[in-house]
Structures are given as structure tokens and as C-alpha cells.
Amino acid sequence: MFIKSLKVENFKGFENDANFLEFRLPDGVAGSGLNIFIGENNCGKSTVLEAIDFLRNGTKKDISSLKYKNSNGDQLNHASVEVEFTGKIDNVIDAFSQQNKKLVFKNKIYLCSKGNTYLKLKRTTEDLKVILLWDDASQTFENVSGLDSPLKKLFETNFIWADTNPNDEASFGASTICGFLLSEIAKIHKETNEYEEFSKKFHDVFNSQESELRQKLSVVEDKIKNIFQTQFGSASISFEFEELKIESFFKNSSIMIDDGIKVPMTEKGNGMQRSVALALLQVYAEVVAFDEEQGISKPFYLFIDEPEICLHPKGQQKLFEALLEISKHRQVFVTTHSPYFLSSPYLKNIGLYIFKKSDHKNNIEEAKLNYLFPWSPTWGELNFKAYDLPTVDLHNELYGYLQDKSEKYNENTFEAWLLENHISKNKIWTKEMNGVAKSPYSVTLMTFIRNHIHHPENLTMKSNNYTSEELLLSINQMIGLIEQFKVSSLTEEVDLMNA
Structure with a gap:
């Protein structure tokens, strides 16, 4: 399941619903799922990332900060974001939706003339807790209650903002790159003999009556049981230990860096921290990005705001290569000012979108329009179109x-x-x-x-x-x-x- 298109209305610097983006979808070719946003500062590139985050997660920000303001400072009544999905939507709903919401989502899937399936959702600032579903038969959005939380179960998003603390991405968490990477490894490792032996040893130590630990605990159990029976009546009381999920062992993990002195990553400079966090992307590309062939996997979309920050040119090139690899099977969305993301033979496979501001409004056009050369787009051409340079x-x-x-x-x-x-x-x-x-x-x-x-x-x-x-x-x-x-x-x- 992929993000087919995005429409924003009166959202931050975008005034009306004419602001429409149709994204590139992965097809197994390097760069096919990579969508790059270029343009000068303050013209709406990061806003596109915020809009998708708003649709899935809502917001804790002041609502007024999300609404478009005209040149006089007047604020329009409401802001909204629409996202249209396509692909194997039925399979994703079957695998990841909670049971009582499956039909709700499935009933709103519709077909286009080419036989592709779509599902369109909308969130507005009028009621942040409501997810609107598009009904193709009536050509209107319908208010379906109770979808805010179930929507989050259908797909994952990972946002690395320009001001993201690199330590957050390098830590174990449900929505971090490091968390996804280690979770995937953990799932595979649960099937090994080594983990089976570990599991047996865990129960031998914590739950077997013959273990030294259990014998010590039984003394405490007996004391509690005697007091309880004296005061409240007959009952048997014992401690039982449930085996921890394998992911739990990673939660207290930390990344150590040894460049002469071995210290936690948190003690290194911001440039090295960000380099480590983005290096995780490259490993993710090699280890996780190909699990589409192993069966259904939860859709995962990666959003990176100005990945070139604190990266030297060679690091930027390596990161771009990693994103090309990931984008064979997953969608990646990147805002950038880096020329190293614009000088590649794969540019024709990539979705390139140019953002500009005029008359106090953000405007977007796909860069494939009016290419100059048969070998377009080129670095010089894009700099001219995106930055008037x-x-x-x-x-x-x-x-x-x-x-x-x-x-x-x-x-x-x-x-x-x-x-x-x-x-x-x-x-x-x-x-x-x-x-x-x-x-x-x-x-x-x-x-x-x-x-x-x-x-x-x-x-x-x-x-x-x-x-x-x-x-x-x-x-x-x-x-x-x-x-x-x-x-x-x-x-x-x-x-x-x-x-």
C-alpha cells in the first residue's frame, strides 16, 4: 500500500485545494519510490511532510498555527489534508486493522478505470479527532467515528526532521529507524535454536521449582500465603514470570562509538550523531527493505527533512545511494538543498517537485514539466528552476x-x-x-x-x-x-x- 497523492487546503502556506501532489510509487527500480522536494527556504517543502504527519497523527500544536494566513494576516476558517492510498489495500487491512474496523475501511475502497484500488482519507482542523473517508459512490467524504486510532495501525511513518535529535533515531523505539531494524532482526531470531535454548533457560531459572531463585522466592511466597490465609481465607499465592518479548531486551541498549576513546554516542558531536543515525538507513536498506517478497509487511513511509545537515559531501552521496536502494520497494520523501541529491543518472526515476512562493502563497510543480534536454533533468537546470539560480x-x-x-x-x-x-x-x-x-x-x-x-x-x-x-x-x-x-x-x- 502506497501514498498515491496528497491534497492540502488552507494548510500553513498553501491557500486552496489546488495544491495537489501525485507521488512516485516503488516498482523495484532504484529511485522509483523516492520523492524529492526542492526549492528555496520557506516555500512549503517541510509543510508537505507535516501535512502527512497531521493526517495520521493529528497535532498537539495550536490550531491557528496550521491555518493559512493571507498577506493581511487574516486566517481562513479551516485547514484540511487529504491522502489517497493505492496498492494492496485489502491485504493491509486484513493483516493490520483491528477486527471491528476492517469492513469500515474495506467498504470505502474504490476502483479507477485502470482497475487500481484506492482509499482516500481526510483530516481537518474543524474536528481533529475525526478521520473522514471518501465515498466514491456519493463523491463525498463521510464522517466515520472511531477511526483515529485504527488508522495508525494500518501504516507506519518515520520522520527525521531537520531539528530531530539524532539520538532519538538511534535509540530503540516503536517508530524509530533503529527500533524497526532491531525488531526485524529480533523477529527472525525468535525462530533459532539459540533463542529456544535461551527461552528454556529463562523458565528453568524463573519458573522451575528446582531452581535456586525459585527456592528463595518460595520462602517469600509461603510467608505471604500464611498471612493472607490467616487474615482473608484459604488461597494459594505464587510468583510467575512471563518471558519477556525479545524486543524488550533492546530498550535499554545504547550505541557506543570508538574513534580512539569508546564512549556513548550521546557524548559525540551533532555531526557524528546524525551520521550514525543516517547510517542506520543504509543498513535498513540492506536488511529490511526487501521483506515485500517474504509476504505482507506493514507499509512504512520514510520522511527526511534536509538529510544533508552535518554530512560531508561523500556522506551525502552514500546516503543518497541508500535511499535509492530503499525506494525500490518503499516510499521515501526527502526535502533537500543538496546538489548531491540532484546529480544522479537515476533522476529520471525519481519524483522531483519544485516549490516556490509567490503572492504570499506556496506553489508546487513537478520538475518533469518542460524539461530542456533529452538527458534532463540536470543539476544546472534544476538549480535554475528551483532556486532561480x-x-x-x-x-x-x-x-x-x-x-x-x-x-x-x-x-x-x-x-x-x-x-x-x-x-x-x-x-x-x-x-x-x-x-x-x-x-x-x-x-x-x-x-x-x-x-x-x-x-x-x-x-x-x-x-x-x-x-x-x-x-x-x-x-x-x-x-x-x-x-x-x-x-x-x-x-x-x-x-x-x-x-
């Missing part, structure tokens, strides 16, 4: 792509082609040969910048560099030419079809 990387990509499309590979013929496409020569370039300046000549802004990038050794032009505004203008001009190519190609395809 013109880079020399993108300029190089655009210039080379236009040379290839025009089949004009040297400077003179490419400049002539640019003039034919109404790009004027408005800059002066001076070549150098063995450090000797040649005669200056006119070039387009695009070639002027390209030459600066490719010839940093040219000392003559050092004092006549391009500005950031000119870099932006040149990039926009080249994007315009690429769009012309696309229109021309489309026209040719239509003409061929009509011929």
Missing part, C-alpha cells in the same frame, strides 16, 4: 546543446546561426595566443560568456567579465531558442501526419 553549468549545457541542434560546431558558424535567429552581437572579445592579445572582435553575449567560462587563462579579458544579470539574460535567450526548436519539431510532425 543561473549557473555556468547550465550555460555550458545550453550552449553545447544548441550547437548540436544547429549542427554548427565552431564559433564562427555558430555565431552566424545565432544572427540568423535574431541574436545580436553586442559584446567585444579579444583572443590571446601564447599570452599575446589579438585584434578584438564582436560576439554575441552567449559566446562572450562561453569564452569566459572556457578560457579562464585569458588575462586580457579579466577586467571585462560578464555580470550575473548578463548570465541570466544569456540563459533565457538560449532557452528561448530551444523552445523554438520544440515548436518547429512539433510543426514538422503535424505536417508529416497530414501529408
